[in-house]
Amino acid sequence: MSLLSEALSLSNCEAHREYTFVVEDVPYKKLCSSKRIMTVNGKFPGPTLRVHKGETIFVNVINRASDNVTLHWHGVGQPRNPWSDGPEYITQCPIKPGTSFTYKVIFSTEEGTVWWHAHNSWSRATVHGAIFVYPSPGKPLPFPKPHHEVPIVLGEWWKKDVREVVELFTSTGGAPNDSDALTINGHPGFLYPCSDSGISSLSLYICMYSLLRMVNAAMNIILFFAIKDHNLTVVGADGHYTKPMNASYIVISPGQTLDVLLNADQNPKRNYYMAARAYSTGVNVSFTNSTTAGILRYHHPRKPSLSNPPDLPYLPFYNDTNATFEFLGNIRSLNSDDHPSSVPQNISRKIISTISLNLFQCPANSSCEGPNGSRLAASLNNITFVTPNNIDILRAYYYHITGVFGTMFPTFPPLVFNFTAQDLPLFLETSRLATEVVPLDFAEEVEIVFQGTNLVAGIDHPMHLHGFSFYIVGYGFGNYDERTDPSNYNLIDPPYRNTVTVPKNGWLAVRFKVDNPGVWFMHCHLDRHQTWGMETVFIVANGKLPNETLLPPPPHMPTC
Numbered sequence: 001m002s003l004l005s006e007a008l009s010l011s012n013c014e015a016h017r018e019y020t021f022v023v024e025d026v027p028y029k030k031l032c033s034s035k036r037i038m039t040v041n042g043k044f045p046g047p048t049l050r051v052h053k054g055e056t057i058f059v060n061v062i063n064r065a066s067d068n069v070t071l072h073w074h075g076v077g078q079p080r081n082p083w084s085d086g087p088e089y090i091t092q093c094p095i096k097p098g099t100s101f102t103y104k105v106i107f108s109t110e111e112g113t114v115w116w117h118a119h120n121s122w123s124r125a126t127v128h129g130a131i132f133v134y135p136s137p138g139k140p141l142p143f144p145k146p147h148h149e150v151p152i153v154l155g156e157w158w159k160k161d162v163r164e165v166v167e168l169f170t171s172t173g174g175a176p177n178d179s180d181a182l183t184i185n186g187h188p189g190f191l192y193p194c195s196d197s198g199i200s201s202l203s204l205y206i207c208m209y210s211l212l213r214m215v216n217a218a219m220n221i222i223l224f225f226a227i228k229d230h231n232l233t234v235v236g237a238d239g240h241y242t243k244p245m246n247a248s249y250i251v252i253s254p255g256q257t258l259d260v261l262l263n264a265d266q267n268p269k270r271n272y273y274m275a276a277r278a279y280s281t282g283v284n285v286s287f288t289n290s291t292t293a294g295i296l297r298y299h300h301p302r303k304p305s306l307s308n309p310p311d312l313p314y315l316p317f318y319n320d321t322n323a324t325f326e327f328l329g330n331i332r333s334l335n336s337d338d339h340p341s342s343v344p345q346n347i348s349r350k351i352i353s354t355i356s357l358n359l360f361q362c363p364a365n366s367s368c369e370g371p372n373g374s375r376l377a378a379s380l381n382n383i384t385f386v387t388p389n390n391i392d393i394l395r396a397y398y399y400h401i402t403g404v405f406g407t408m409f410p411t412f413p414p415l416v417f418n419f420t421a422q423d424l425p426l427f428l429e430t431s432r433l434a435t436e437v438v439p440l441d442f443a444e445e446v447e448i449v450f451q452g453t454n455l456v457a458g459i460d461h462p463m464h465l466h467g468f469s470f471y472i473v474g475y476g477f478g479n480y481d482e483r484t485d486p487s488n489y490n491l492i493d494p495p496y497r498n499t500v501t502v503p504k505n506g507w508l509a510v511r512f513k514v515d516n517p518g519v520w521f522m523h524c525h526l527d528r529h530q531t532w533g534m535e536t537v538f539i540v541a542n543g544k545l546p547n548e549t550l551l552p553p554p555p556h557m558p559t560c
């Protein structure tokens with residue numbers, strides 16, 4: 001082989017696309033006040049990535065901001081490659097200001113919409129964006145090709161610097177300040193003061209249909225979304241296609257994505273509002289109780305004016321649990337010849353874990369702003385996870401550094417009580433601080449049952465697992481019953497998601513096949529709960545074959 005052809009063939013096999021993400025602080029004005037926010041390439045929301053199924057890309061992250069950052073590719077399986085997964089002190093040390101790190105993002109089975117976001121402290125409030133995953137070249141979509149596609153990234157905006165918000169609530173032990181606005185594609189909309197900073201609008205042509213690539217990038221709020229007079233058809237969720245499902249409103253939890261078809265079939269001489277607002281069920285739990293709105297207009301020579309007062313779409317009431325689970329519970333995997341479901345049927349490991357809010361006594365000589373002068377915390381199986389701060393768990397695992405984590409995460413609640421009862425004794429509220437992980441063998445079939453509790457305040461929790469998607473085989477209200485509930489599981493076409501909404505004072509069961517060696521974070525995607533310790537880590541051992549083994553670390557992992 002000539003040198004030239006050798007060089008060519010080598011460059012062919014390295015033909016991966018590369019992107020540059022410059023992380024920088026830029027001034028932004030919203031709600032009549034301005035501040036500097038951390039962004040990627042100066043944008044909020046950040047840039048959209050477009051890839052094909054199975055593609056590998058490289059993203060060079062250059063940190064020119066004043067603070068640390070890491071990036072996570074939410075919903076991307078990253079087979080054998082936790083090195084580029086992102087969560088701070090779990091799989092990497094942060095990228096410090098003035099330094100850079102190149103992520104290798106390996107797409108495998110995902111199709112539809114996933115997203116990327118910062119995964120250190122609360123920087124993801126402004127550092128996030130959508131990822132559109134198209135079918136492999138030459139492969140069809142399982143629905144007619146849309147004429148048009150748009151990201152709908154829902155978010156939250158604080159007037160204050162988000163770092164101050166975190167600093168305040170972590171030092172006082174109280175709840176974080178609610179955000180000052182919800183946003184659609186970065187815009188609060190005209191129901192807030194100073195909407196001159198922009199309204200998000202969609203322009204459609206009559207009789208064409210669009211694919212909405214929806215992401216809930218809000219920090220702490222499950223959201224309802226709807227468009228006046230327009231029906232929505234869900235065709236994908238969390239990077240996997242679903243059976244088409246018609247809906248007049250959407251429910252989307254932080255971390256989740258949806259692919260939604262929108263048919264532009266209404267009177268083109270009118271404008272239509274779209275709106276989103278909170279679903280929040282915690283008693284005495286405050287939340288951002290306001291509405292973000294945008295406009296859908298048709299291309300039409302005569303620009304129609306907007307109705308006054310605004311004619312908003314119907315959205316369920318803020319604590320309408322039935323409306324929420326009516327929507328979530330009807331989502332089904334596509335389960336077609338091209339996109340079969342493979343729900344694990346032979347469970348080798350069953351984990352039952354409570355998910356709970358907790359209270360710690362206030363340390364002497366400090367003042368605490370949690371309920372009754374306590375400090376708020378959160379736990380899985382009564383363990384409030386303590387994240388290391390000078391090494392990451394992946395590094396400790398790979399290089400056999402001891403003393404960083406234990407492997408004794410309990411796979412059953414340490415104390416069984418009526419988890420969802422009304423008045424639970426106060427002694428149950430206190431959790432245990434520890435860094436305990438769940439070791440798993442390669443090729444195991446795992447079932448996890450998340451059991452919500454009514455300790456401190458029962459509320460819905462969007463639980464997210466890195467490195468995998470899981471099938472939601474069942475859910476219900478009250479306490480999980482191991483004798484009767486499994487007989488009602490859907491083992492045929494359950495939704496296959498990476499973030500699952502566990503009902504308030506209820507339970508939810510997921511199954512997944514352990515086919516991805518590495519260190520994988522699992523946590524509540526409400527950031528205040530994650531900050532309070534509602535998380536753990538799965539460490540999946542290598543399998544026997546070379547392609548079942550962790551990839552070697554890339555050069556230049558950031559150091560702590």
Ligand code: C2O
Pocket residue numbers: 072074087117119255464466521523525
């Ligand atoms: Cu969306 Cu641990 O992340």
Ligand code: CU
Pocket residue numbers: 460461462524525526529534
């Ligand atoms: Cu939670």
